[in-house]
Amino acid sequence: MNICIAGAGAIGCTLAARLTKSGQNVKVLARGATLETLQKKGIHLTDIDGEHRVNVIASDSAEELGSQDLIFICSKAPALPTMLKLIAPMLQEKTVVIPVVNGIPWWYFQGIEGRFSGDCIQAIDPEGSVSKLLSYNHLIGCVVFITAFRNSPGVVTSTNPHLIVFGEINHQMSERLEQVRKVMEDAGIEARATDNIRDQIWTKVAANITSNPLSVVTKGTLEQLYSDTRLKPLVRKVLDEVLLVAAAYGARIRFDPHTFMELGAGMGAVKTSMLQDYEANQPLELDAIGYAVLELASKVSIPMIATQQLLDLTHFIASQPQANS
Ligand SMILES: NC(=O)C1=CN([C@@H]2O[C@H](COP(=O)(O)OP(=O)(O)OC[C@H]3O[C@@H](n4cnc5c(N)ncnc54)[C@H](OP(=O)(O)O)[C@@H]3O)[C@@H](O)[C@H]2O)C=CC1
Ligand SMILES: CC(C)(CO)C(=O)C(=O)O
Structure with a gap:
């Protein structure tokens, strides 16, 4: 599977290293000193299973990285609007985008019925400006229970057992959800699919x-x-x-x-x-x-x-x- 990790900090490097080792075709969207280190030295991850040193293809250009089947956005929440703009050239009709980001997601009131259905949350999506950047059908929700620390660019330590939970934003189970879960599980990261990501x-x-x-x-x-x-x-x-x-x-x-x-x-x-x-x-x-x-x-x-x-x-x-x- 063609997978892009967009944002190569603590969580991004953890996922990129484990997915690359499991045989996936992983590319990394990074910038600045992190990009330079990844290109020269790759990623050095130390986690509960030991040390992993992997070489990755990295670029600051989404055009160069090309079309992807799966994109994990691993930035902090304030960088999300920028990241959503940056990944646009990698999207195809069926590309799945998974923000691996803490907090209430901007799509919280999308995809489900209820009193506030369709509302935007001003604190994170003022006037719906973030919602406009990506069509909802690309999205799978995710909650990450991993702790990781970036010692220096590309060098990351993760101390607790890995767990990540995925769910469709409309709370349906789906084939693509199971595929994503399996990709993660094959990379040695405990992964669960849920029918209620909220x-x-x-x-x-x-x-x-x-x-x-x-x-x-x-x-x-x-x-x-x-x-x-x-x-x-x-x-x-x-x-x-x-x-x-x-x-x-x-x-x-x-x-x-x-x-x-x-x-x-x-x-x-x-x-x-x-x-x-x-x-x-x-x-x-x-x-x-x-x-x-x-x-x-x-x-x-x-x-x-x-x-x-x-x-x-x-x-x-x-x-x-x-x-x-
Ligand atoms: N670390 C942890 O233990 C945990 C983190 N989380 C959550 O996971 C998410 C990711 O966290 P974490 O990995 O720690 O964050 P980091 O700050 O370590 O990494 C964020 C990465 O995003 C990159 N980035 C930001 N903007 C851009 C851009 N425009 N172009 C390219 N890259 C960009 C940063 O680049 P640069 O390399 O230049 O800094 C950095 O590499 C957050 O929401 C966090 O709260 C959740 C559970 C635990
Ligand atoms: C480790 C934990 C759960 C602490 O709230 C976390 O997600 C973080 O540091 O952002």
């Missing part, structure tokens, strides 16, 4: 909104955030708020709040991706994992007072010019 989205968003912003405020690890007696009450408050909103949208989250907190603490001394971004002076995914949730909450008239304060505090800290010095 349940998974809310589960992951609950993890992100309870940990990522607070990690920027405190510089704490996942273990600390979910177990430190001074931080736990706030984390739990945010968790309770997000679970109410998720329930209002009909999401079924498999874990009760107590188990959720214990699972978080069990993730160990992991630095969240938002804290990594903050330290690298990169834009934070606050809209996709935070302000989009507040918008959804206000649509169903549920207050998220603690969450709002936490997001605003994080936003303030991140907006300070000397924040990282």
